[in-house]
Amino acid sequence: MDFDLKYFREKVLNMTQAEFADVMGKSQNTVSRWEKEPQNLTLEVLAEISANTGFSLGDILNFKSKIHDPWKGEVSEMEKLRALKSDTNAKLTQLQEYMAVNSNSSQLHKNYADKLQKIYENTLPSIRKPRVGFLGNSDVGKSTLINAMIGQDVLPAGWTPITSLLMYVVHTEDRPDFLGDDSVVILSNRSGNKSVDIEQLHDENYFEQCSIESGGINVLEKYGSREGEYYMNTDATAAVVYIEAPLLKLCTLLDLPGFATSDNPQDDIQAAEGKNNADILVYMSLANGFMRGNDISYLKEVLDSLNPIGTKQNGFEPLSNLFVVASQAHVVADKEELRNILEKGAERMESVLPENYWVSKSQQSDLSYDYLDFSKRFFTYSRDDSELSKSFKEDFISLLEKIPKMLHTNTFDVLQSSLSVVDTEVSNELDTFRKYLEDKESATHDYQLLLGQKDEVYKNSLDFIQKLETEIELYKVKSIDEFKDFYDRTISTEAIVKVINRKGFKNRKKDKEELQNYLNNTLVQKSNDLCVLYSNKLRDYLDKELNKLNISAEASKINFDYQKAFITGLAGLGTYGALAFYIGTLGNLGGYIVVAQAVGLLSSLGISVGGGAAATSFVASIGGPITIVLGISILIMLATAGILSGRNWKEKFSDSLIAAYKKAEARQKYCTGLEKWWAETATAVNKNTMAEEYEKHLQEAEEKANLDVTGYEDLISEFKNFRSLLTH
Known part of the structure; x- marks a missing residue:
């Protein structure tokens, strides 16, 4: 029997060998022998596995056909982006070590160090993998697509997500070290923000503030399955599942709650707001009912709020981070009919757009948008027919391969320009200190002038x-x-x-x-x-x-x-x-x-x-x-x-x-x-910011005016050292 029990246990059931042996009521040695000799598995053993795991015998017998090669792309540009993050982290550490050594330096020196520290700290969260959000009604196959993309079943059998629970699927390389082998974290937005920032989970204080529970896949079942112990826990707003898969080296996947999953309109609001955490959106609608009912309303709101990534400079096409996907396309046998379904879906959307919609969108961007750009974003997908998924898969992976370079360029440019502004300020301060060193009275004059103009x-x-x-x-x-x-x-x-x-x-x-x-x-x-x-x-x-x-x-x-x-x-x-x-x-x-x-x-x-x-x-x-x-x-x-x-x-x-x-x-x-x-x-x-900034300016001028020759020399030395740190 050609059944990969080890893969089934590890990737589908997410169980250790000991846990699986316990479920089966067998010794671990027996399970180990089954895995080493899959050809000797009898139909009776497979039926026993079926009875104890909840998978039908038919699923077990056909299991091999359900295992797909994971999606993957070129990661060289992403590695450069990760290197930028590592380099920025190293510079932050270097700055902190520098200030620890210079803890007795002037307040003015410390102010500039604090400013530089904030630049590094606040740039780091933006150096991240793009997030791909999956949207659509609850029965369109979002989880099926995610499983196919990563080549394994992320969700346990019987998974039924909490209506307003966001689920992030993240590569294990991005898991905080202090989590150890924990593969699932359940989170709450106790901080009061609309959503949890998963980029901050490496901060243990932030993690403690947001975390409800962490552990193995059983934790996800407790909060995400209708039979789960904490299914109705309203504090739980997000789950993070850490998985090792090639595609996750290029992105983080975000399985958003299905629209119209309950009678409570607030659930739809939470589902729609969840998409704002994504940089790329995949909107799914069943091929045999494509773009019907509420799909039009949801897709229009997605279109309005889609974060633009295309410019004339970076070469990204308009709406290139939007994918409108007709799922389960294999149920429509005729490929010509499928093309017609996509065309009609785009036309239905176009028919309900307000007059001059694309003109208005173009005026708010440096790109020209039109209906043709929109219609190009429609694709078909079928887990069981690679030909029907080919165009979507190729376009999707191509986008993920290109985004890291754009992110690297944009983030690096903003970071460097920010550092350049600080360097100019430091250079001006040095010129001022040298002037005051030569002419002490000019420091007093400058302070009195500022005081008089207050x-x-x-x-x-x-x-x-x-x-x-x-x-x-x-x-x-x-x-x-x-x-x-x-x-x-x-x-x-x-x-x-x-x-x-x-x-x-x-x-x-x-x-x-x-x-x-x-x-x-x-x-x-x-x-x-x-x-x-x-x-x-x-x-x-x-x-x-x-x-x-x-x-x-x-x-x-x-x-x-x-x-x-x-x-x-x-x-x-x-x-x-x-x-x-x-x-x-x-x-x-x-x-x-x-x-x-x-x-x-x-x-x-x-x-x-x-x-x-x-x-x-x-x-x-x-x-x-x-x-x-x-x-x-x-x-x-x-x-x-x-x-x-x-x-x-x-x-x-x-x-x-x-x-x-x-x-x-x-x-x-x-x-x-x-x-x-x-x-x-x-x-x-x-209301008070300008006055507060002027007061700070005045205090610094007073501090400079009260220094003696040694004080100016010390400032010059401090700022020369700081500038050296800044520019190297």
Whole structure:
């Protein structure tokens, strides 16, 4: 009998030989003999294995056909990325050792060391493998695809994921050392963030804060199987499974909860928000029901929030990190019919997109998007037919092979530009120390000048913040008022009937669903467009006003950078609202300020891609999954309308649609999304940041003014040593 018992035990059951022997009620020697002599396994023994493991005898007999070669790709560029992370870690360690030796140095010296440490610490999380998120309804075969990709069954038999549980499949090389041989970790977001950051699990304090339990595969069964002891544990939000597989050297896989897995809309919200943890998205829909029902609503939201990776400079095609996959393609026997299924699916999606959708998307990026780009992202997949999966597999692996080089280039450039800014600051400090060494009175003069200008700087800063708050409030009111006006004109009987006529919708369920999707998408697009419009206005306002302040400071010989002080106050926040658009235009300065302060890169594939393209992905979050749930609730309300008879069915259905939108409080929910966007913007503004930065500037000037010759010589020595550390 050609049955690989050892592989079955280790890779499918995830059991040790002793554990399997215990399950079988046999001695370990017997199991060892079975594994060494698989040709001698009798049908009776296989039936016994079937009875004790829960696998049918048919599955056992056909087991070999279910083992697939794992997917793999070229890892040389990923190794370079890992080397960059290792080098950055080494530099961080070197800096910490340097400061331990120089613990009695000046506070000014320590401040620069702290700044450099933050740059290294906050760059490290962005040097990581891309995450691939798998989306779709609960029965489309996401887990089957993941198992095929890694060449083994990751999930135990009978796996039924908790509705809102995210499951990361990670290579064992990325497992924290202190976990030992533990292969599963169950996590909770006790930190209060929306999701657990698996990149921080190497920090034992963070791990202790988030970890619920760790151990073998049985831990996953306890929380993930309906029969599991802790299946209903609402604290559990994520699971990490560590596996050794070739593909995982290039990426981390993220099995997202299936949409529409329960009657609770909050579950759909959590599932949709989970995709924001992914850099590449694989949206799956069954081939024999491709892009039907809620698929259109979900895919549209995915399309809106997809993090852009393509630019004219890096050569990535538009939407190259999106895969729309018709799963179980083998059930459709005719390949021509499969091509037709993909085409019709793309066309159905296109039919419900708002007018000028691709034009709007192109204007927010340096790439041109169109329907053809979108249609190229549709693929077929079948575990049992490699030919049907070939195109998807090749495109997917090719993307994973190219991304590390792009990540390496982008991260290295931001890191180097940040270090360059620090080096310039240190160089300027050295020039100042040398000047003060030669002319002690100039240090006192500079301090007195700063002290004398304090009231003016404080007044300018306060005026700027007050005007900015007024401007933000104005943009909020304008965007909401404009949306309300657009909503009232769009969700009206006359306007809806015009859409029905223009698009040729008929009096049938499918067309009515497409009409509702089209209207919902049109409202989402208007909301997003208004955010982009007024965020860009705010960006221009900030650029103009901060530039004016700096010109005024230069004219008054005030040694203070208002722009830098303002941006410094933004760092450390999880959200920026409309201010993300401003930060995105600052190039190296924006990257440096954010990296140096607290939050690292806005995202590993975000700020490094550039400006508005990255910022617009934040806009999609203002309504985000709420719009999905809203759309579904309206469809449910309309389900009772049925087929309306009579020549005026269009007017009747339009009235039903308007009533459903009103009952769902759609107008208010969209406006609430806009209010949230501008509330995040206002929260990001630190009212006291400029004054605090000036006060710090003043204290440093006073410290310098009070030094003697030896003090200046010591500072020069400290900063020369620090600069040597910085540049080597």
